[in-house]
Amino acid sequence: MLYRSIMLAVAWAAALSTASAWAAPPADLARYVNPMVGTGGHGHTFPGPTLPFGMIQPGPDTRLTGWDGSSGYHDSDRVVYGFSHTHLSGTGVSDYGDILLLPATGKVKWASGYRYKGEDPLPFDGSGYGSQFDKASERAEAGYYGVTLKDYGVRAEITTTLRTALHRWTFARADQAHVMLDLSHRGELLAAGLNVLDDRTVAGWRRTKAWAANRPVYFIVRFDHPFKRLAGPMGQEQIKAALAFDLKAGEVLQAQVGISAVDAKGAAANLAAEQKGFAFDKVRQQARAAWNRQLSRIEVEGSSEKDTRVFYTALYHSFVQPNTFQDVDGRYLGRDGRVHLSHDGTRYSVFSLWDTFRAAHPLYSIVERRRSEDFIKTFIAQFNEGGRLPVWELWGNETDCMIAYHVVSVIADAYAKGIRGFDAKAALHAMVKSAEVDKYGLTTYRKQGYLQGDEEAESVSKTLEYAYDDWCIAVLATALGEKDIAQRFAARAEGWRNLIDEQGHVHPRVKGRWLEGYDPAEVSVNFTEANGWQYGFFVPHNIEGFIARVGGKEKFLQLLDDCFNAQQGLSGRHQVDITGLIGQYAHGNEPSHHMAYLYAYGGQPWKTQALVKRLMDEMYNDTPDGLAGNEDCGQMSAWYVMSALGLYSVTPGQPNYVIGTPRFRRATIHLENGRRFTIRADGAGPYIQAAQLNGKRWSPVWLAHDAIMQGGELRFSMAATPSQWGSAVAERPRSGQVHAVEQVVLAPVASGPYRFKDTAVLDAQVMEPVDAIHYSVDGSEPDAASPLWHGPLTVSATTTLKLRARRGQYWSPVTEVPAVKLSEQLKITLKHAPNGQYAAGGAAALVDGIRGGNDFRLGGWLGFYGVDLDGVIDLGEQRKLRRVAVNFLQDQNSWIFMPRALEVETSSDGMQWTLLGTVQNMVDEHADGSIIRELAVNADGKAGRYVRVRGVAPVWCPDWHKGQGNRSFIFADEITVE
Structure with a gap:
């Protein structure tokens, strides 16, 4: 019946839909956009102009270091150090800031006035270049930015085309007017070149290392006035230039800038193609028109002016990236560092996929379908060029930032929603290959179906996200008739089951056991920028299976309530990304983003409606600090856009949306196929009382993607009190359809001590029914001929117990349970307890004969x-x-340094001590990466019962370090006494 209702609704919609593309002149929706949103707090956006998915992002640079300087700008700053031409939107890591220009007057200052200590900015040093500004003089809008440089008497304005920028500088005074061009600005400069082509044109290139390891940028700058290059400091001719102009007070100087990742020819061609003259107002108008066309894809009405500003600013931020990454002639920089020519669409860059697969790409699947095809063609090209699909790609570089391979989600979701203008077979091949690399714990994950905390950092997060991504691969394989691939990855997708404990929490496993003392509120190395609550519901591909696994619907709903209503705060390590808290839910970071919608799966959609409204109310504003966390390349904003429409893709890869609560009385989506889909909300309040799809009663709390694509109207009756609409079992949403639960046998979980003195009692359990558990203690892998497990096992020597469960013809992975007998002669007492995050099970770990590996986590x-x-x-x-x-580890990027020295003393009674010797650390504190060194003292046969070792801590991070002003770590394991 439900299927027939959907088909009737679709047919009705098709009859009413328009036959031609949305062609009405767009309204001036850009007036609602405030690019300053997210530039304060921890949003990390930039206020400068850009075009939708544009290559260039010119704008002011006010903060060049620190986490809150990731975009190069922060709303609290009051000094502009120049205007660079590339900026990242809302990332948590710094890069870009290429080709700095600064219009100035007076004596030339060759060095930037930006000063910092560690990552923290210091007050402006007036002996260097830069200018103070008043916030009242600042104006940012879609396609335009302007500010008055108070110290120089210059009004600076910028607008943009797709690949080029246009600056207009009005000099209120013109004494010694000049423009500083600095190629050393921002990032580690690897190489650069600068050439004056004529008295109006300068060109060059630079190659930098920051987040991206090797990033070339070529540029050309053309002025509308002649200049004279001033002599600068010796040896800096290729990285800096001061260009002097003969101007009168009140005169306007303009500069055009073209960039390319390919070569100088590309930068010049881009400029020639996109700017024919110095027509600032015309270019500004064209930029605004481009944004109005883009924003008019969704028209909203019937809420507050503030809500409208928040919505269109969010829609704006959703369309800032990914960025066009090919020149006008189709050439682009490939992942292999070579220049390629695109013959099949536009290539893009800046794919923050760990973030954007959740809401941004599902939004694009509705309103940017043709561009989504080009995104996927870009992914396939990057695979062909670099051997892997992108994880977090930046300017042709793979940063390998964040976890998993969520590009497979984007591809599977697009295909499921009818976006198929790409080679799906090639995409599937690339997806499989990228999931089978021997990195990031994937070798172990493939073998045992999950990761343990002593095997891989962020083990729980990686297990859950790998499982979801593997389901996405199974979805596309099923659609393409690749049964073997589909079955293999469907089975892999169920490995999450191994990490759900008896309380229904995701729980790290260590050495075959549950991690002792586990608290889901603790932020630890077992999770990615989160804790156990924030990852505790990430099984989007099998929510029904998850509900059953945690103990049923009532238990599932109770867990959700406990999460959102928790009074306990965060514990464990400080993580700057975890912001926007409601209980233990963290809206400021992505792992939580789907959780409010999960109540609908448990038959309580009214709780979803209330929570989504609260999140839109509390986590978004039209002010600079109007985002609860990093914008993350459109994800934070796309969550708002989708939620304000009343729809959210909980399971990308499945072509439907969970219904939440619409924000506007009417929202009209203008589709690329010429149809339109309208969402209406009659009445006041967040709670849905009833719904109609194309005039017929609609009771499911979900909507198929095809219903949107066919056009039509979804109409809600709203009220201020909850209703039972959508709560019946038949009306609840369903998650993915490709599962292989029968093939998955959970690995047994052991209990008992890892280290012991005399004897240890080891036991085992399984979290789901099995036919038998087999075990071994001789090093062999248990099979049907191995002994059956019937109860606890007592061991008195160092032993590795191996366990394996069987159900029918299927076997679980092997659980290895080491138990180490400690030496009777070695006992250690510590003066200072180790940090709780890095306690290694206690002081005995220092003398258990087992050395820590290269990963301190x-x-x-x-x-x-x-x-x-x-x-x-x-x-x-x-x-x-x-x-x-004593073995020590240094990883300065994580604030871990070698001790200054190792001091060793001995005593016969533990009271009177004799110094055996001191050895100084010789490892450079600046050295990158994980470094392990043994510091040793020769005792020359001196006798003693007690040995005291002291690793002398540096206590504080060095002044040069990003953690300056904070305490530092020393890490130790193992102590050897010969």
Whole structure:
């Protein structure tokens, strides 16, 4: 019946839909856009102009270091150090800021006046270039930015085309008017070149290292007045230039800038194609018209003026990126560092896929379908060029930032929604290959179906996200008739089941056991920018299976309530991304974004409606601090756009949307196929009382993607009180259809100590019914011939217990359970407890004979925060000592440094101590990466029962370090006494 109703509704919609593309002159929707939103707080947006999906983003640079300087601008700043031509929108890592121009007057200052200590900006140094400005003089709108540089008496304005910028500078005074061009601005400069082509044109290039490891940018700047290049500091001719202009007070100077990632020819061609003259007002009008066309894809009405501003600013930010990445002649920089020519659409860059697969790309699947095809063609091209699909691609570089391979979600979702103008077979091949690399724990994940905390950092997050991505691969494989691939990845997609404990929480596993002392509120190395609550519901591809696994609908709903109503705050390490809290829900970071919609799956859609309204009310504003967290290349804004429409894609890869609560009385989506889909909300309040799709009663709390594409009207009756609409079992949304639950047997979970003195009792359980558990203690892999597990096992020597469960013909992965017997003679007491995040199970880990690996996050290392490693080892008897050594680890990017020195003392009674020796650290504190060094002292046969080791902590991060002003760590494991 439901299927027939949908078909009737679709047919009705098709009859009413217009036959031609949306062609009405767009209204001036750009007037609602405020590019300053997100430039304050931790939004990390930039206020400068750009075009939809434009290559160039010129704008002011006010902050060049620190997390809140990621975009190069922060609303709280009052000094402009210049105007660069590339900026990132809402990222959590810094890059870009290419080709700085600064119009100035007076004596030329060759160095920037920006000063900082660590990552923190210091007051403006007036001996360098830069100008103060008043916020009242600043104006930002779609396609335009202007500010008055108070110290120079210059009104600076910028507008843009797709690949070029146009500056207009009005000099109120013109004494020694000049423009500073600085190629050393922002990022580590690897190489650069600068050439004066004539008295109006300068061109060049620079190559930098920051987030992207090797990023070339070519440029050309053309002025409408002649200039004279002033002599600068020796040796800086290729990175800086001061260009002097003979101007009168009140005169206007203009500059056009073209850029390219390919070569100088590309930059010049881009400029020649997109700017025919110095027509600032015309270019500005064209930029605004481009934004009005883009924004008119969705028209809203019938809410407050503020809501309209928030909506269109969010829609604007959703369309800032990905960025066009090919020149007007079709050439682009490939992932292999070579120049390629696109023959099949436009190539793009800046794919923040861990963020944007959740809401931004589902939004594009509705209003940017042709561009979505080009995104996927870009992905396939990058695979062909670099051997892997993108994870977090930036200017032709793979940064490998964030986890999983969510590009597969974008591809599967697009295909499921009828976007098929790409080679799907090639896409599937690339998806499979990218999921089978031997990096980031994938080798272990493929073998056992999940990751443990001692095997891989962020083990829980990676397991859950790999599982979802594998389901996406299974979805596309099923659609293409690739049954073997579909079955294999559908089975992989169910590995999340291994990490759900008896309380229904996702729970890290370590050495075959549940992590002891686990608190889901604790932010730890087992999660990616989150804790167990914020990742506790990430099984979007099998929500029904998740509900059953945690104990049923009532338990599932109780867990949701506990999360959103939690009074307990965050614990564990400080994580700047976790913001926008409601209970333990964190709207300021992406793992939580689907959670408010999950109530609909449990039959309580009114709770979804109330929560979504609250999130739109509290987490978004039309002010600079109007975002609850990083914008993240459109995801934060796309969540608002979709939610304001009343729809959200909880499971990208499945062509439907969960219904939330519409924000506007009417929202009209103008589709590329010429049809339109309208969402109406009659009445006041967030709660849906009833709904109609194309004039017929609609009771499901979800909507098919095809219903939107066919055009028509979804109409809601709203009220201020909850109703039971959409709560019946038949009306609830369903998650993905490709599952292989019968093939998945969960790995047994062990209990019992990892380290013991005399004996240890080991036990095991399974979290779902099985036919049998087999085990071994001889190193072999358990099979049907191995002993059956019937109960606890007592061991008195170091042992590795292996467990394997069987159900029918299917076997679980092997659970390895090491149990290490400690030496009777070595006992250690610490003066300072290790940091709780890096305690390695206690002080005994320092003398258990097992050394930590290269990754400090995996639990083998003890971390001491701002204090010495200071421990006394009791050997049990007087012994002659030959050598005492301690293993230390440095990873300065994580604020971990070598101790300044190792001091070793000995004593016969634990009271009177004799210094055996001191050894100084010789590792450079600036060195990158994970570095392990053993510091050792020779004892020359001196006797003692007690040995004291002291790793002398540096206590504080160095002045040069990004953590300057904060305490530092030292990490130790293992202590050896010979």
